[in-house]
Structures are given as C-alpha cells and as structure tokens.
Amino acid sequence: MLDLKRIRTHFDVLAADLANRGVEAEILQDLKALDEERRSLLVQTETAKAKRNTASAAIAQAKRQKEDPAQAIADMQKLAGDIKKLDHQLAEIEEKLQSILSGLPNIPAKDVPVGTDESENVEIRRWGQPKDFTFDIKAHWDIGEKLDILDWERGSKVTGSRFLFYKGLGAQLERAVYNFMLDEHAKEGYTEVIPPYMVNHESMFGTGQYPKFKEDTFELADTDYVLIPTAEVPLTNYYRNEILDGKELPIYFTAMSPSFRSEAGSAGRDTRGLIRLHQFHKVEMVKFSKPENSYDELEKMTSNAENILKKLELPYRVIVLCTGDMGFSAAKTYDLEVWLPAQNTYREISSCSNTEDFQARRAQIRYRDEADGKVKLLHTLNGSGLAVGRTVAAILENYQNEDGSVTIPEVLRPYMGGREKICEKP
Structure with a gap:
C-alpha cells in the first residue's frame, strides 16, 4: 500500500507515475479531496473535543460552587452530539480512503521502462x-x-x-x-x-x-x-x-x-x-x-x-x-x-x-x-x-x-x- 502522506506531499509526481500504471486521474483527485475533507474534519473534531472538555470542567466548577450547571450540561450534550456526528463522518471518509488506497498499485522504480503492455x-x-x-x-x-x-x-x-x-x-x-x-x-x-x-x-x-x-x-x-x-x-x-x-x-x-x-x-x-x-x-x-x-x-x-x-x-x-x-x-x-x-x-x-x-x-x-x-x-x-x-x-x-x-x-x-x-x- 502507498503512503498517503507521500501522495499528499508529491501528488503531481506520483499521479504521473500511477498514470503510467493505468490509474485514472479521477481516482487520485477523489483521493485528494477525501484526504482534504478528512483533515478538515479532524480539526473540527479536535476543536469540539476541546470545547467538550471545557464544558465538562465548567459543570464540575458549577457543582463545586453550588451553581446551576444546566447550561453547561446542555452545552456538553450538544458538543457530544456534534462529536458523534463528526466521528461518523470521519469513519465513512476513512473507509473510502482505505478502499482507494488498497486498490492503487505500487509506484514503479525510476529505471522501469514506461509502456502499456x-x-x-x-x-x-x-x-x-x-x-x-x-x-x-x-x-x-x-x-x-x-x-x-x-x-x-x-x-x-x-x-x-x-x-x-x-x-x-x-x-x-x-x-x-x-x-x-x-x-x-x-x-x-x-x-x-x-x-x-x-x-x-x-x-x-x-x-x-x-x-x-x-x-x-x-x-x-x-x-x-x-x-x-x-x-x-x-x-x-x-x-x-x-x-x-x-x-x-x-x-x-x-x-x-x-x-x-x-x-x-x-x-x-x-x-x-x-x-x-x-x-x-x-x-x-x-x-x-x-x-x-x-x-x-x-x-x-x-x-x-x-x-x-x-x-x-x-x-x-x-x-x-x-x-x-x-x-x-x-x-x-x-x-x-x-x-x-x-x-x-x-x-x-x-x-x-x-x-x-x-x-x-x-x-x-x-x-x-x-x-x-x-x-x-x-x-x-x-x-x-x-x-x-x-x-x-x-x-x-x-x-x-x-x-x-x-x-x-x-x-x-x-x-x-x-x-x-x-x-x-x-
């Protein structure tokens, strides 16, 4: 299997190499788009989890000070729902990414002759x-x-x-x-x-x-x-x-x-x-x-x-x-x-x-x-x-x-x- 980070870093070069192996450009563009969406969702997930941690701390603080934690609990419940939704989206994208990656052939060595058959x-x-x-x-x-x-x-x-x-x-x-x-x-x-x-x-x-x-x-x-x-x-x-x-x-x-x-x-x-x-x-x-x-x-x-x-x-x-x-x-x-x-x-x-x-x-x-x-x-x-x-x-x-x-x-x-x-x- 190819290294996704390597594909991301050297996309144009590897796309040309894989084209010589019969891989259609659309497949790699789909891979690139999925990778970008995945990375964006990871940022959103980490941000939401950080907010959830803040909300959790706010609930604990409210309880210690005998204040009403209802708003903090509502905030945390909403964040928990958002995180669950983001995790589901991430899992779906990860599955699609792995499906494409597992179907990509190896990159040919530099001295391999280019040919179709x-x-x-x-x-x-x-x-x-x-x-x-x-x-x-x-x-x-x-x-x-x-x-x-x-x-x-x-x-x-x-x-x-x-x-x-x-x-x-x-x-x-x-x-x-x-x-x-x-x-x-x-x-x-x-x-x-x-x-x-x-x-x-x-x-x-x-x-x-x-x-x-x-x-x-x-x-x-x-x-x-x-x-x-x-x-x-x-x-x-x-x-x-x-x-x-x-x-x-x-x-x-x-x-x-x-x-x-x-x-x-x-x-x-x-x-x-x-x-x-x-x-x-x-x-x-x-x-x-x-x-x-x-x-x-x-x-x-x-x-x-x-x-x-x-x-x-x-x-x-x-x-x-x-x-x-x-x-x-x-x-x-x-x-x-x-x-x-x-x-x-x-x-x-x-x-x-x-x-x-x-x-x-x-x-x-x-x-x-x-x-x-x-x-x-x-x-x-x-x-x-x-x-x-x-x-x-x-x-x-x-x-x-x-x-x-x-x-x-x-x-x-x-x-x-x-x-x-x-x-x-x-």
Missing part, C-alpha cells in the same frame, strides 16, 4: 542457444501422453479442465525438478520452509492479492481460508505485524508448494499443456531486506533463478517489465522466459520482483535499525525459482529425441536413480 517490455540478456532439431518436434503435451507420464483426460474427468495426473516417471521427473531447485536455493542461503497451503484474508491483503484480485483465487466457502495462489503469500506474511532486529536482515526463505489459481479472464489461452493450470507446483523465493540493499538483493534473486535454468541447460532470456505489465505490488520486475521449441517462442517461467515497502506497509512488517534505533518498514522481494510444471514442459520439449524418448538433464539424474532417458514402454 507486454509488447513494450525490454529484453536485457539471453543465455543458451535453441537447439536445431533434424526431425519434426512435438509439443510437451503430446510427448507426455505418448510416454504415458501425463494424463489430462483423467485429470479432467476427476476434477475438470486444466487439471492433470503426473504418472510414473512423469511424477518422478516433477519431484526431481523441485527437489533440485530447493537444494540449489539452500546452497544460496535460503531457509527451506513448508508453509500452510491455505491462508486467511488478512494474509491475502498483506501481499496485495486482496481485495483487488479476489476473482483470481479459490476461497473455501463460509470460512476465512483461501487456497494459496503462490507460496509468496504465506512466506511474506510469516513476519506480519512483527518488528525484526535489523541485524538479522537480509532473511531468505524458499518453499515448494502447490499454487491454486482460477485463471479468471484467461479463457481460451493455453488450454493445452502445462503452461496455465488451476493447480501447479512452484518453488518460491522470498526476501526481507533493508531498503538500501533491496535492489542488490533483486539482482541476486534473479541470478538465483537463472542458475537453475543454466544448470538444466535450458535456453532463456531475461526481460524487465514495463509499467503497464508489472504485477500490482511490484516496483520492478524481471521475467525469465524459457525457450519452448514447439511454440517457437520464449515463455515466462519466473518473475522476480522488488515490492519495496508496498507489502510491508500493508502487512506491517518492520525492523529496528541498529544504526539509529528507529523502527522502519523493510523491503520485501519475491521470485519464482522456478515454476515447476513449466520447467517440466521445457525439459520435455528441449530434450526430446527422434525416437520419442526424452533425455533427462544431467543434474536431475541423481534424483531419478541415475536414469538417463524416459522411453516409450515396449
């Missing part, structure tokens, strides 16, 4: 060379079905569209991928966590999913529980409403979890395969950092995600998202896109973002700075390290062979009992 994202580097195949390449869904390791038909029967069964060596490959990722992140200093797979509404608000993106989630009816859309939510909220010791920062967490997404608004997109499912595994990285170090931590986090792709020898590119394509809570985001030969394009496999103090303000995650003893908002960062299903899709397509088999990347073989290939059953 993904076509204006900026590629900053590539790694690896896409393989030249000498045979007709297959899509990962066809490879998975042919090898009898991915079963969409029965997933759809048992649950519905965009669900599947991993089977046999497919399940083992998925498990190998996320165990490899977790082991790599542990080497990089991340503490592995197994989080709850359900969180409450306050946690969803803390990371910015609620209230704006409720339709993208799966809520449990008649409860306060929501199936997590990403492990970012429980990991970031781990320290909600806490004050950390600045000497402990930075703190790194990593977790593998299922992610549940309704994919609202994605009808007709990626209806086949592992790219866009309602349930999928993802390895997440979350960091808590002092503000002055958070952009160095973003570069390290992005490098941590790239390390996975390099060791799997999967070609990829890194792009920086423009203002119109960034996530709601992000101040700056790098996307990693892996090469999928059957689609002849790069597809997102990780997003690494610095949210600065946006989530920390919503979730009230603070630290006591050892330099001056003051309590301050820290910065939170999150990134996929990586989306597991999309990694499996990339392996199946990039490592496919003419005979229908799939070579297992060398770094995954220890996790699969030394097996080198997944072959069709005779």
Whole structure:
C-alpha cells in the first residue's frame, strides 16, 4: 500500500507515475479531496473535543460552587452530539480512503521502462542457444501422453479442465525438478520452509492479492481460508505485524508448494499443456531486506533463478517489465522466459520482483535499525525459482529425441536413480 502522506506531499509526481500504471486521474483527485475533507474534519473534531472538555470542567466548577450547571450540561450534550456526528463522518471518509488506497498499485522504480503492455517490455540478456532439431518436434503435451507420464483426460474427468495426473516417471521427473531447485536455493542461503497451503484474508491483503484480485483465487466457502495462489503469500506474511532486529536482515526463505489459481479472464489461452493450470507446483523465493540493499538483493534473486535454468541447460532470456505489465505490488520486475521449441517462442517461467515497502506497509512488517534505533518498514522481494510444471514442459520439449524418448538433464539424474532417458514402454 502507498503512503498517503507521500501522495499528499508529491501528488503531481506520483499521479504521473500511477498514470503510467493505468490509474485514472479521477481516482487520485477523489483521493485528494477525501484526504482534504478528512483533515478538515479532524480539526473540527479536535476543536469540539476541546470545547467538550471545557464544558465538562465548567459543570464540575458549577457543582463545586453550588451553581446551576444546566447550561453547561446542555452545552456538553450538544458538543457530544456534534462529536458523534463528526466521528461518523470521519469513519465513512476513512473507509473510502482505505478502499482507494488498497486498490492503487505500487509506484514503479525510476529505471522501469514506461509502456502499456507486454509488447513494450525490454529484453536485457539471453543465455543458451535453441537447439536445431533434424526431425519434426512435438509439443510437451503430446510427448507426455505418448510416454504415458501425463494424463489430462483423467485429470479432467476427476476434477475438470486444466487439471492433470503426473504418472510414473512423469511424477518422478516433477519431484526431481523441485527437489533440485530447493537444494540449489539452500546452497544460496535460503531457509527451506513448508508453509500452510491455505491462508486467511488478512494474509491475502498483506501481499496485495486482496481485495483487488479476489476473482483470481479459490476461497473455501463460509470460512476465512483461501487456497494459496503462490507460496509468496504465506512466506511474506510469516513476519506480519512483527518488528525484526535489523541485524538479522537480509532473511531468505524458499518453499515448494502447490499454487491454486482460477485463471479468471484467461479463457481460451493455453488450454493445452502445462503452461496455465488451476493447480501447479512452484518453488518460491522470498526476501526481507533493508531498503538500501533491496535492489542488490533483486539482482541476486534473479541470478538465483537463472542458475537453475543454466544448470538444466535450458535456453532463456531475461526481460524487465514495463509499467503497464508489472504485477500490482511490484516496483520492478524481471521475467525469465524459457525457450519452448514447439511454440517457437520464449515463455515466462519466473518473475522476480522488488515490492519495496508496498507489502510491508500493508502487512506491517518492520525492523529496528541498529544504526539509529528507529523502527522502519523493510523491503520485501519475491521470485519464482522456478515454476515447476513449466520447467517440466521445457525439459520435455528441449530434450526430446527422434525416437520419442526424452533425455533427462544431467543434474536431475541423481534424483531419478541415475536414469538417463524416459522411453516409450515396449
């Protein structure tokens, strides 16, 4: 959430920044007007309360001097009514202010490119060379079905569209991928966590999913529980409403979890395969950092995600998202896109973002700075390290062979009992 005082003080500058994120000028003008009305009412309330205190003192004085306090009592009753009315008005305005503030996206960092959509994202580097195949390449869904390791038909029967069964060596490959990722992140200093797979509404608000993106989630009816859309939510909220010791920062967490997404608004997109499912595994990285170090931590986090792709020898590119394509809570985001030969394009496999103090303000995650003893908002960062299903899709397509088999990347073989290939059953 944005700081109202900062908006008030730098209104024109922030209005321009938010316009680049698609926020209409009228919304900010409404916010400004409500803030001004609120501040005026606060002055009136404080004045009325001061008068009430004077009236109360006058009643006491009249009683001590055995005088008639009727007029002072009448004055205090009128002031009490005025204060009640002002408090009611303040509560209504406060609710409207918070509603607008909670729906405003983060301010983009100064070096984020301005743009309206993904076509204006900026590629900053590539790694690896896409393989030249000498045979007709297959899509990962066809490879998975042919090898009898991915079963969409029965997933759809048992649950519905965009669900599947991993089977046999497919399940083992998925498990190998996320165990490899977790082991790599542990080497990089991340503490592995197994989080709850359900969180409450306050946690969803803390990371910015609620209230704006409720339709993208799966809520449990008649409860306060929501199936997590990403492990970012429980990991970031781990320290909600806490004050950390600045000497402990930075703190790194990593977790593998299922992610549940309704994919609202994605009808007709990626209806086949592992790219866009309602349930999928993802390895997440979350960091808590002092503000002055958070952009160095973003570069390290992005490098941590790239390390996975390099060791799997999967070609990829890194792009920086423009203002119109960034996530709601992000101040700056790098996307990693892996090469999928059957689609002849790069597809997102990780997003690494610095949210600065946006989530920390919503979730009230603070630290006591050892330099001056003051309590301050820290910065939170999150990134996929990586989306597991999309990694499996990339392996199946990039490592496919003419005979229908799939070579297992060398770094995954220890996790699969030394097996080198997944072959069709005779």
